[in-house]
């Protein structure tokens with residue numbers, strides 16, 4: 001589904017991503033771990049189009065996407081979430097979710113006068129789909145609440161709902177377990193498993209080892225901008241190179 005070849009992203013003299021190559025098979029949940037500053041977020045941002053690659057290639061479903069702007073990559077079916085969700089605080093949960101599909105007829109000023117039935121029909125369908133998605137993530141009863149009033153964990157669920165509205169094939173999840181209580185973490189893991197069973201592929205950055213061990217296979221390990229190793233979670237966890245990379249990060 002995704003092929004990354006010898007990818008480099010430099011910031012000034014710093015190679016945050018330093019020649020990374022890997023392939024994501026369709027219908028897998030791949031974990032991406034590594035100590036702080038290893039280059040995980042930069043790798044995500046470069047794949048999702050937030051940063052232009054300094055060099056190397058990125059292909060999604062056989063199409064080269066390296067250097068395309070984020071909205072083009074998003075509409076091709078590759079979406080990312082953020083470690084700290086960014087909903088529109090002054091809009092309700094339902095409105096935040098309905099906003100996602102692009103090219104809605106109501107976005108064109110004149111359509112609201114001359115194509116009102118089309119605008120209304122599209123809005124109705126969008127509302128219905130948003131309600132289904134909110135029901136799936138368990139936020140239906142909060143759909144009238146302002147996004148700013150949600151807890152951190154609920155905001156993560158809202159972000160997942162917003163991403164699902166785009167009907168993605170590949171989701172890059174940035175620390176879905178960060179700042180989430182243990183009960184909600186179980187809920188999030190269940191939802192991810194269910195989405196995976198429905199055919200969505202995931203690449204997940206996560207520091208929570210429970211989530212990695214329970215959900216991800218294979219696991220990629222980054223350290224100092226490079227891919228250190230790749231393998232099943234139990235192998236990665238016991239590999240001395242991985243331990244050393246983490247201890248190096250802690251002691252550095």
Ligand SMILES: Nc1ncnc2c1ncn2[C@@H]1O[C@H](COP(=O)(O)OP(=O)(O)OP(=O)(O)O)[C@@H](O)[C@H]1O
Pocket residue numbers: 011014016034035036037038039040041042043
């Ligand atoms: N926009 C930027 N400009 C300059 N340097 C950056 C930028 N973004 C990241 N870096 C640097 O690139 C390196 C990799 O950072 P990155 O955030 O990708 O690591 P990470 O593995 O996601 O870390 P963490 O687990 O702490 O989130 C760090 O040294 C960081 O300071």
